[in-house]
Amino acid sequence: MLVRLDGPGTLVEQIYAALRAAILDGSLRPGSRLPSTRALASESGVSRTTTQAAFDQLVSEGYLETRPGSGTYVAAELPDGSMAASRTAATSASDAATAMRLSAFGRTISERRLGVPNPDYPVRFNFRYGLPPVESFPYDVWRRLMNRQIQNISLRSLRYGPAEGAQSLREAIALYLARSRGVVCTAGQVVVTNGSQQAIDLTARLLVERGDLVVIEDPHYQGARNVFAAAGARMVPCPVDADGLDPDFLPPADAGVRVVYVTPSHQFPAGGVMPIARRLALLDWAARSGAVIFEDDYDSEYRYDGRPIPALQGLDGGGRVVYAGTFSKVMFPSLRIGYVVLPPGMLGPFAAAKWLADRHSPTIEQETLAAFIGEGHFERHLRRSRAANASRREALLAALAGEFGDRIQISGSNAGIHVVVWFSDVSADLTASIVTAARAEGVGVNPVAPYYLSPPAVAGFLIGYASLSESEIREGIGRLARVIETISSTAPR
């Protein structure tokens, strides 16, 4: 077995990737025995510890199995989803480009791998952002409401529905947003989308030509950046501080910016909450520049300190703000229902784009969700989740303080369901090794660097906490501390 070790990433990562690829393409067959780490190490010139770390990781992900006293074997059954992920990865940009001529959109997403999700590894202490909460969503209620919808289904609900979404859901969303978010809208301005992702994509299609300027926060949500990049936008990064996007750094009003993508309620990922003065400055700039503000209110439901600040949309009167939200973070991501509140001038084009893109979102789920909101289950679930997330947040902040003291800086803890942790004495170079070693210890954390256009020099991690119990949070942060201690103390200075 030959492993070429001249690619990107650490040696552990390269050995890991080579073995995984060999398992997925079948050259290492299910059930076959691997050479010992000792044999591999002497053959490849790589230390046994390094080889063992790669093995450990593959064992923890289910690609390899150890049999005590016998050795390491390729698992008889591969982990779920591994084949799909590998197949996508295997179709590289060059394969596709030689096979058929792609559009500029197609070439951009292929060459820059914009639509390829980060792999999610099954680890026991998963601090990745965007996982559903552990405390159970009320599935019994959801099932009962969905049963009722199917039982009383009308011919109207079976046929194609309006592109804008089910009227009952649009009304429920408009009421909820007015009540809890200060959004000023009628149900007629709401369009139901497949998550906020589709709201971003359709907005980009309607407003952005290739070469147009789009302002994004730096750091920013990659799911939005990738959509605008795929649309061919020239990206203008705008710096972010503890108060979110800083309007002083916006381009001149006559620069021709088309869209500003912004997360004022809880800047993603850095966590700042934009104060009212900055909101008004941003709106004023947008009015002068003619740009549209895309306000992604992705986890506005969770706030811990400070007074709630109304949405940009409500401050604006709705003229230049596209406001988007999602039920994924509060309910469960695979539901795929989000919404957008549109300025009146964009409603017709947006509904038309939705109709062309996929007609409308599935009706039974929309009607079930309308009943779920209308009968108070949504806000009840939200109250319970808020309390649980507040306790988790306390546990996380206490664990971080206990393990790291003043070695770290924490940002974004006053809202949302994640924080960013910076290690002022750990170099950014060590981030990848820490992530890999943590994974081998069963701890999943994301480095924050990929969210920046120009990443900081010190190591930073995005720590989501909604999907873990308080004791798991304590145990996970403890393990992470030991990993960081080991790696930063053995690193060359």
Added chain:
Amino acid sequence: MLVRLDGPGTLVEQIYAALRAAILDGSLRPGSRLPSTRALASESGVSRTTTQAAFDQLVSEGYLETRPGSGTYVAAELPDGSMAASRTAATSASDAATAMRLSAFGRTISERRLGVPNPDYPVRFNFRYGLPPVESFPYDVWRRLMNRQIQNISLRSLRYGPAEGAQSLREAIALYLARSRGVVCTAGQVVVTNGSQQAIDLTARLLVERGDLVVIEDPHYQGARNVFAAAGARMVPCPVDADGLDPDFLPPADAGVRVVYVTPSHQFPAGGVMPIARRLALLDWAARSGAVIFEDDYDSEYRYDGRPIPALQGLDGGGRVVYAGTFSKVMFPSLRIGYVVLPPGMLGPFAAAKWLADRHSPTIEQETLAAFIGEGHFERHLRRSRAANASRREALLAALAGEFGDRIQISGSNAGIHVVVWFSDVSADLTASIVTAARAEGVGVNPVAPYYLSPPAVAGFLIGYASLSESEIREGIGRLARVIETISSTAPR
């Protein structure tokens, strides 16, 4: 009440539209009494019969109510969906364009109203294409399977899933297509989409630049034409006869055509089934020209005469054919689950585009559908639907023969769930009046002319029959016959 009568359409249509608009914008209030048709007629100079026809239509749609001996009133409750439809219609191209600068895509769909669905009127005998069948879909089974999915839900099913779709559903689709459609593919080539509409849209985004050539059948499916038009394609119409698209009329292989959109199993709307020789000729042309064939197998499930012909995709070996289908026509349209089978070179870009567009289709529904197919319910439902549709088709053909004899020509009756009926002695000019008068008699039919780039000179109608019982089909065709008799006998020659 002043009605300006200088717009497009017949006088009946103009009066209808003006009254409906006045009801929707509130200038005619719910419960208010309308002037008599006599008074209106003398005031506007339009005949009482014409005014009455407009009233009748508004009554049949639920906008007006008659109270015997008292007159006609604006309905206290407006029909479902009327507000949403009017709101979209009210946001005209110019409103949107002045409000904010749209992209070329946005301008195209706004100016050409590409994404605005045809209104669907509630009529008793609705022969519109695309309605769900009357005989009940097994909702009890569907509900039971969905309950089971929710009850046994795994954390994996709640999280973001793979862009390509749930593995279980991709496998079920690949098996079904291999067994019943001669499609040659692995589950890895299948991507689950939100109906076939999304498959068309993502394909257009990946392959078509503004100005590129796209071949479409003439006549053709508007849902596909509108997507390619919105993408800025230059449309090359290719004539269709009783054998579907005629490859002799394709542009030269060096013309630079990017995509050919084709419906070989049952040409939409004309109904031809493409014989094997034409299929091979089309594939040969595609190989020479470098074009991608988009094979929309939209209602391949229903065949009555002749031998099944394998999909283009299977004949090609999968190199240049994107094959798409949907569960909407067989199950129910509001489910919004379709699929696409991709050539290997397009799989990566397509999955990436799906991930950017909306991540993935909802997981619980995908897993429920996988179980529905895997446990044999889908094909059982299909068998029952086939038998029921065959009986409906017999009833329709008998009713058409009985009412019209050899005045008509019928095309497309050997497959699918609709036919096209041509009246060789009725001028195309009368089509709109017939559709309107039929609606007033409770009969919904679509003219076929809008599906053509250059419509024929005689009147033709698209008659869908899957959503009506045999006795409704007989009664509806009888009413249609009386309407056509009345209108064609009173028309000036």
